[in-house]
Amino acid sequence: MLIKLARLSLWNRRVTASLTLVSLIISVALVVGIDHLRVQAKQSFSQTLSGTDLIVGARSGQLNLLLYSVFRMGNATNNMTWQSYQELSRHSAVAWTIPLSLGDSHRGYRVLGTTEAYFEHYRYGQQRSLTFAQGHFFTGVYETVLGAEVARKLDYQLGDELVLAHGSGAVNLHHHDDKPFRVVGILQATGTPVDRTVHISLAGMEAIHLDWQQGVPLPGRVSAEAALQQDLTPKSITAVLVGLKSRAATFTVQRQVNQYPQEPLLAILPGIALAELWQMLSLVENVLYVISLMVLLAVLIGMTTSLLASMNERQREMAILRAVGAGAGYLFLLLELEVLLLIITAVVGGVALLAGGLWIAQPWLAAHLGLFIDINPLQSQSIYLLGGIVVVAAVMGLIPAVAAYRRALSEGLAQRL
Amino acid sequence: MMINNETAFSLRDLQFRWAAEKPPVLQIPELDIARGERVFLYGPSGSGKTTLLNLLAGVIKPRQGQLQVLGQAFEQLSQRQRDKFRARHIGVIFQQFNLISYLNVLDNVLLSAHFAKTPAAQARQRAQQLLDALGLASLALDRPARLLSVGQQQRVAVARALVTQPEILIADEPTSALDSDSRTAFMDVLLSTAAQINCTIVFVSHDRSLQNFFSRSLDIRTLNRAAREESLC
Secondary structure: OHHHHHHHHHHHOHHHHHHHHHHHHHHHHHHHHHHHHHHHHHHHHHOOOEOOOEEEEEOOOHHHHHHHHHOOOOOOOOOEEHHHHHHHHOOOOEEEEEEEEOOEEEOOEEEEEEOHHHHHHOEEOOOEEOOEEEEOOOOOOOEEEEOHHHHHHHOOOOOOEEOOEEOOOOOOOOEOOOOOEEEEEEEOOOOOHHHHEEEEEHHHHHHHOOOEEOOEEOOOOOOHHHHHHOOOOOOEEOEEEEEEOOHHHHHHHHHHHHOOOOOOEEEEOHHHHHHHHHHHHHHHHHHHHHHHHHHHHHHHHHHHHHHHHHHHHOHHHHHHHHHOOOOHHHHHHHHHHHHHHHHHHHHHHHHHHHHHHHHHHHHHHHHHOOOOOOOOOOOOOHHHHHHHHHHHHHHHHHHHHHHHHHHHHHHOOOOOO | OOOOOOEEEEEEEEEEOOOOOOOOOEEEEEEEEEOOOEEEEEOOOOOOHHHHHHHHOOOOOOOEEEEEEOOEEHHHOOHHHHHHHHHHHEEEEOOOOOOOOOOEHHHHHHHHHHHHOOOHHHHHHHHHHHHHHOOOOOOOOOOEHHHOOHHHHHHHHHHHHHOOOOOEEEEEOOOOOOOHHHHHHHHHHHHHHHHHOOOEEEEEOOOHHHHHHOOEEEEHHHHOHHHHHHHHO
16 A cells, blocks of 8 residues: 555656656666776776786886887887897797887877787787788788778778878878888777777888988888898887786796896786776776766755655645554655655666667767677676665655654644645 | 443543643643534634644644543553554544545545555445445546545545544534535435444534534533633733
8 A cells, every 4th residue: 555655646746756757767877877887998998908918118117118009109218129029939938929019100090010920819808809800911011901990080991002101190291102001901890999000010110111210211212122122020129918828927927027138128917007007097987977976966856855845735645644544654654665666766767778778879889989888787786886876865765754754743634725 | 452431532631732832722621522422513713623633533642631532541642553543443534635636536445444454355345335325326436536526525535534434533624615505415424324333423613504413512612721711811
């Protein structure tokens, strides 16, 4: 009977109640959505690079090395020599290495010189490897493989030719226009910086810089054909991604690299560095989260206000219930139950709204932004969040419930209309 | 609860004030109402009628003195116990707006049975009988209460008050919203249905023309010392 009364009473006030409900649903979807995105973003961020045990580069800072090697942000202060790289890849504990050579760009996108090992060993997310949407891995010196976003934004097809620019800005003074590169492969979207990268071979990287010195072209230029005749083994690279045979060796190898006598090198653990970087970025995320909680709180206060305002028009109802023998406690429960009905409906509706929205948005997000967001917004910790919302609502509901209780005791059966 | 006393209400030196520092609104040295009696209580507004009804129904508690209802000392019962007692033994009818507008006719009647914990099947049967006896046989039970006329609403209110077969019926000007023709008809069905279960009636009105329906008439002003003192000064 109590539930029936609460339900029908709400239905009787369905216009105000449904407005309250809609605002509750939206704010629940907002809070849960932001929480979901936060978890997903963190997950996808920390999995920008997976499977790699160490990142090695010239000695600088941990974040600096991480930023330029994984996120293609900023610049290396120094390179490591090819000899050091060779020695590292021959180390008994090392299973594979991916050399990375940075420095050039193409219309704002970074150019990465690497080897076949990149397409074989690079992992992101849950140990996902890179796959080709079209074409294949580069085999020639003047061939390039584009990340998904580069191909889409700049509208490149297989077979198109592109000219790389020296340096990493969007506007470059010097172009390697004598040695254009042909697109032979386009990668699937990954949601990682790989999507924004133009990949070429280390030999290609070497070839375009043969006739350069100190960042400017020398007068007597080497033609593209002539370059092929020369030794295109690089003299230095920017960084190396290292996979070990056994994870247990990680710290040993890291120490050996850091103490390498021939040149100052730095080896970092990508997982730890990523977590450290996330810490710096999480401020924004926390601010968003706090804002969404504030919105929820405001909506809950709105709900309380509308329930309190309805108390006057419901005075008759309360007096009738008192007359037939309902105690003040019963009226308290009735109000509290109405709040619970509202908030539980709102929680279910909010989660459904969010899941529906994600279901619609997911293909688009995956295709255009390379964001893979789980449709199901409920994780194990969401239970605490949703439970918290219900508890806060119930506490807010105490205000009208206590008002009903006190009124029941002080006003008797009088129907003052 | 033992209910074998011959009196429905027994008041001794009863005093009620809303707050300790306020003057008493009700002060009744002595009043007895026997079981089965039909008492008509009249007086101008502000003379303490509604306060007395609230006391008799156990909604409020006397500050001083004794109030026995069906042999139960109300001043010794807790609010919760008095609420329970009211659900079981007292039916209440208001002046107007007796029904919960969003419940249908049957649910309104069964509402009091729910609080009195009358078994569902029994309550349903009684509800149907009462509605028939009140001339509402043709009324659809699932009709929302807000669609009823005022006269129909007041009759459904009688059914609701009597469905638990209470020993006492308290009515607060239930006819004031009715026109004079339906007033007489309403009084007839009210009193005859109440008589079938030998219900004690305390009926409040300022309409003296109704007092012929009752076995005893009381002027609240002669009962209530507080009102008299107030009017003297």
